[in-house]
Amino acid sequence: MGVNRRKFLKIAGVSTLGVAAMPAADALGISPTEWLDKKLGGFTVPETLFHLFEKPAGFTPGEALTAKRWAMVVNMKQMDDEIAQACMDACHRVHNVPKIDNPRHEIKWIWHDDYEHVFPGQQHEHIDENLKKLPFLVMCNHCFNPPCCRVCPTKATFKRKKDGIVMMDMHRCIGCRFCMAACPFGARSFNWIVPWPRAGEGKFKGKEPPNPEFPTRMKGVVEKCQFCAERLAKGQIPACVEAAQEICKRKGREPALVFGDLDDPDSEVRQVLRSHYTIRRKPELGSNPNVYYIV
Amino acid sequence: MLEKAFVGGRKYWILMAILGGIIGLGFIMWLWQFRVGLGITGMGRDVSWGFYIGQFTYLVGVAAAGVMVVLPYYIHHYKAFGRITILAEFMAIGAVTMCLLFILVDLGNPVRMINVILHPTPRSVLFWDMIVLNGYLFLNIFIGWNVLTAERKGSPPPGWIKPFIYLSIPWAISIHTVTAYLYAGLPGRGFWLTAVMAPRFLASAFCAGPALLILLCLIVKKTTKFDPGKEQIRTLGSIVTYALILNVFLFVCELFTVFYSQIPGHMHHFHYLFFGHEGHGGKLIPLMWLAFACMTAAIILLVPPITRRNEGILTVACVLTVIGTWIDKGFGLVVGGFVPNPLERYVTYWPTVPEALITLGVWATGFLVISLLYKVATSVKLEVGAGQA
Numbered sequence: 001m002g003v004n005r006r007k008f009l010k011i012a013g014v015s016t017l018g019v020a021a022m023p024a025a026d027a028l029g030i031s032p033t034e035w036l037d038k039k040l041g042g043f044t045v046p047e048t049l050f051h052l053f054e055k056p057a058g059f060t061p062g063e064a065l066t067a068k069r070w071a072m073v074v075n076m077k078q079m080d081d082e083i084a085q086a087c088m089d090a091c092h093r094v095h096n097v098p099k100i101d102n103p104r105h106e107i108k109w110i111w112h113d114d115y116e117h118v119f120p121g122q123q124h125e126h127i128d129e130n131l132k133k134l135p136f137l138v139m140c141n142h143c144f145n146p147p148c149c150r151v152c153p154t155k156a157t158f159k160r161k162k163d164g165i166v167m168m169d170m171h172r173c174i175g176c177r178f179c180m181a182a183c184p185f186g187a188r189s190f191n192w193i194v195p196w197p198r199a200g201e202g203k204f205k206g207k208e209p210p211n212p213e214f215p216t217r218m219k220g221v222v223e224k225c226q227f228c229a230e231r232l233a234k235g236q237i238p239a240c241v242e243a244a245q246e247i248c249k250r251k252g253r254e255p256a257l258v259f260g261d262l263d264d265p266d267s268e269v270r271q272v273l274r275s276h277y278t279i280r281r282k283p284e285l286g287s288n289p290n291v292y293y294i295v
Numbered sequence: 296m297l298e299k300a301f302v303g304g305r306k307y308w309i310l311m312a313i314l315g316g317i318i319g320l321g322f323i324m325w326l327w328q329f330r331v332g333l334g335i336t337g338m339g340r341d342v343s344w345g346f347y348i349g350q351f352t353y354l355v356g357v358a359a360a361g362v363m364v365v366l367p368y369y370i371h372h373y374k375a376f377g378r379i380t381i382l383a384e385f386m387a388i389g390a391v392t393m394c395l396l397f398i399l400v401d402l403g404n405p406v407r408m409i410n411v412i413l414h415p416t417p418r419s420v421l422f423w424d425m426i427v428l429n430g431y432l433f434l435n436i437f438i439g440w441n442v443l444t445a446e447r448k449g450s451p452p453p454g455w456i457k458p459f460i461y462l463s464i465p466w467a468i469s470i471h472t473v474t475a476y477l478y479a480g481l482p483g484r485g486f487w488l489t490a491v492m493a494p495r496f497l498a499s500a501f502c503a504g505p506a507l508l509i510l511l512c513l514i515v516k517k518t519t520k521f522d523p524g525k526e527q528i529r530t531l532g533s534i535v536t537y538a539l540i541l542n543v544f545l546f547v548c549e550l551f552t553v554f555y556s557q558i559p560g561h562m563h564h565f566h567y568l569f570f571g572h573e574g575h576g577g578k579l580i581p582l583m584w585l586a587f588a589c590m591t592a593a594i595i596l597l598v599p600p601i602t603r604r605n606e607g608i609l610t611v612a613c614v615l616t617v618i619g620t621w622i623d624k625g626f627g628l629v630v631g632g633f634v635p636n637p638l639e640r641y642v643t644y645w646p647t648v649p650e651a652l653i654t655l656g657v658w659a660t661g662f663l664v665i666s667l668l669y670k671v672a673t674s675v676k677l678e679v680g681a682g683q684a
Contacts, residue, residue, distance in 0.1 A: 175403020184483025
């Protein structure tokens with residue numbers, strides 16, 4: 001045991017190389033920020049989540065939807081209460097999000113709020129009355145530079161290397177809730193109580209989680225929207241986007257939610273972004289959200 | 296040396312029994328929380344840190360304050376503090392113990408705590424907080440015990456302990472700086488997003504810690520034959536005075552920036568804490584006013600030498616300092632940062648009874664540790680004939 005001279009020199013050498021590699025990032029043709037982002041910002045999915053998000057039940061190779069950087073556009077010109085409610089219901093059903101009446105203990109992956117609360121500081125007294133009434137859908141912004149991932153002490157929340165989705169490993173989370181303090185959008189929920197108590201336990205007795213394919217959580221962990229990573233792996237678009245599309249089709253409208261690859265110039269999101277003026281939540285904070293709004 | 300903690304009079308054992316009882320009650324409540332979840336507390340999705348993290352923050356300051364005794368003695372050779380360095384170090388041990396316990400009771404999944412070490416993440420401030428707090432605990436146990444052992448043998452402390460003592464000085468500063476960085480680097484929380492956070496933390500620590508140490512010294516003087524000394528308490532009194540004024544000054548600096556710039560995201564929190572918002576705020580509002588009334592009153596009592604040097608008045612001023620800084624940092628700081636929430640919605644937070652009992656249990660554990668260690672320290676001091684100053 002112990003570190004001999006040879007071993008020490010080896011370790012010291014490798015560490016020095018690591019530090020030296022930083023300015024060398026310039027030579028590789030990427031900026032130091034990009035280099036840091038590559039080093040710190042992205043992670044491959046840990047073992048515990050592999051079967052849930054990489055190869056879930058029903059997975060057939062080649063079918064998965066892939067992208068370099070997933071993004072969403074919320075088109076408020078097409079949105080109404082019915083669509084918003086359908087999106088929320090679809091998401092919460094497929095992800096076994098419990099319905100909890102106490103507002104302190106509520107779990108929300110996607111919900112709606114008024115314009116003035118979704119874009120605080122943007123409201124003024126003479127704003128369009130119709131805008132005030134619209135249900136602005138909010139969820140995790142899947143920031144390109146996520147403050148939540150920066151603060152997590154266990155990498156339980158991390159930005160996925162291959163497509164930029166901000167993921168959550170509910171099996172690693174220690175429940176410190178640092179990410180909830182760090183998130184500037186209030187997008188994270190904590191399991192203050194047992195979300196799906198077994199029969200005979202707590203007030204939800206008798207109720208079964210609706211989707212047996214998606215795991216239920218234990219108390220004491222943080223959770224949030226993951227852009228339906230488990231559905232993308234099976235070639236399905238996110239549940240909220242699907243729900244919105246169905247209703248919009250029936251109503252003969254453009255889709256209220258558009259989902260796609262921000263890195264692909266021909267993708268639907270890029271086309272929508274090109275042809276509409278869009279805003280993002282709290283851009284001044286530099287977290288660089290991947291959810292855009294047409295108002 | 297530890298055996299000295301197990302010999303004591305009737306009063307000593309009554310104190311132990313009372314503390315033990317409170318710890319037991321807190322532990323039972325914690326078992327309940329462990330089973331049911333953190334939902335038994337007053338916290339929720341908006342105020343997601345509460346009383347526990349507030350106490351943690353406050354006590355990191357108390358722990359760091361040990362340096363206010365160690366530094367003058369070892370760097371400036373201020374001999375008088377030699378009598379009480381051990382008391383400062385042992386108070387720090389008790390305070391860090393409470394800090395670690397408050398983190399533990401705040402975790403949603405304490406059984407997975409080891410993940411912080413299994414998946415070390417240096418970009419997280421919490422990772423560094425773990426390192427500095429545990430390191431500080433180790434340093435204080437190591438230094439305190441060795442120096443006291445040497446004193447008991449009637450020999451000077453071993454030379455090799457010096458580097459550890461010098462290291463403990465910046466280390467004390469680091470624990471509170473890193474704890475301030477937990478808050479001061481979060482982009483969406485205007486109340487905490489201020490560079491003055493770490494300096495303010497240190498200022499409030501260096502008044503609250505020595506004030507608590509003065510109170511502990513006076514208790515030691517009253518209950519044992521060991522006298523920490525008049526000069527020692529006086530000098531501590533001066534330190535409390537300077538640090539308390541600095542703390543209020545830094546608060547005024549913060550107020551100026553926030554209210555002269557009038558940036559809403561920064562103003563809202565102060566407004567909520569001191570005036571409430573549409574019925575939200577509740578019992579917190581009078582508490583915040585009380586905090587600053589306590590600190591102002593303490594400054595008035597501490598500044599004139601004639602009142603500061605009066606032990607009775609000094610005691611009152613120290614109690615006011617401890618209460619004022621405790622409300623400000625242990626309560627207002629955490630809750631104020633969370634309300635309004637990122638969607639500018641207002642809520643009211645108030646700890647529940649089980650939450651308060653768990654908190655009390657942790658405090659009792661800290662005081663049990665301090666009592667045991669002080670028993671050892673004072674017994675050794677008496678044994679070597681250093682009872683009277």
